[in-house]
Amino acid sequence: MPGGLDSSNLALIVIDMQNAFASMAQPILSELNDTIRSARRAGIPVIFTQHGHSDPENEEKTSVLVHWWGASESIRKGSHDWKLLSGLDVASNEVVLDEKTTYDSFYGTRLKSLLDKQNVDTVIISGVLTQFCCETTARSAFVQNYDVIFLSNGTGPPCPSTLEIISFGFGKVITCAEMRTRLEKIKKDSLK
Incomplete structure (x- = not known):
């Protein structure tokens, strides 16, 4: 059974x-x-995603997402728009899933x-855009x-x-500060 807020098997x-x-x-x-x-200090894996398309012009015919937004509004892999923010704290040993x-x-x-290999039972969802990729990933994780x-x-x-929908039927909604407090507890518990 998943662990929820009390889990130490988080990602x-x-x-x-x-x-x-x-x-x-x-x-x-x-x-x-x-x-x-x-999360790093608590030994919790951090996994980054990076959304992009190899050939948006051709994918417009096969990808409903590219068709919806159009090839010109889709993120091309390798472009400046595709790159992670320069200020984002990504460690060299952390996974970046660039196939999204x-x-x-x-x-x-x-x-x-990756989650199953590390026996993760609880995922912490962060990033952008709240009502698109974050909400969809949260729902997918739940099912x-x-x-x-x-x-x-x-x-x-x-x-x-989105926060109302997630808290009603898909997960716990908390602040980053509340999450950091829980992660600090996990770190302390692991040192006992």
Whole structure:
């Protein structure tokens, strides 16, 4: 059974903190970086996702997401927009899933196998965009039997309706500061 807020088998998922979303990512960057560092100190894996398309013009015919937004509005892999924000605290040994092509960070990626390999039962959702990739990934995690913790000020932009929906039926919504307090407890408990 998943562990929820009391679990020590957590993973922090940092979704799409890329240049394309800089205006929505910058306001949460400091809180998120502090939470990333707390997760590391607690021995909690941190996994980053990076959304992009190899050939948006051709994918417009096969990808409903590219078709919806159009090839010109889709993020091209390797472009400046595709790169992670320069101020994001990514350690060299942390996983960056650069194969993400949909709102769902699980779909078509190695995310589930990475989580299962590390016996993760609870995912902490952070990043951008709250109402698209973060919410979709939280819902997907829930239906795959992971407990979900959703960071209210570690996802951007602010979207009260998403927070209400997640807290009603998919996971616990807490602040980054509350998460860091829990991570500090995990760190202390592991030293006993």
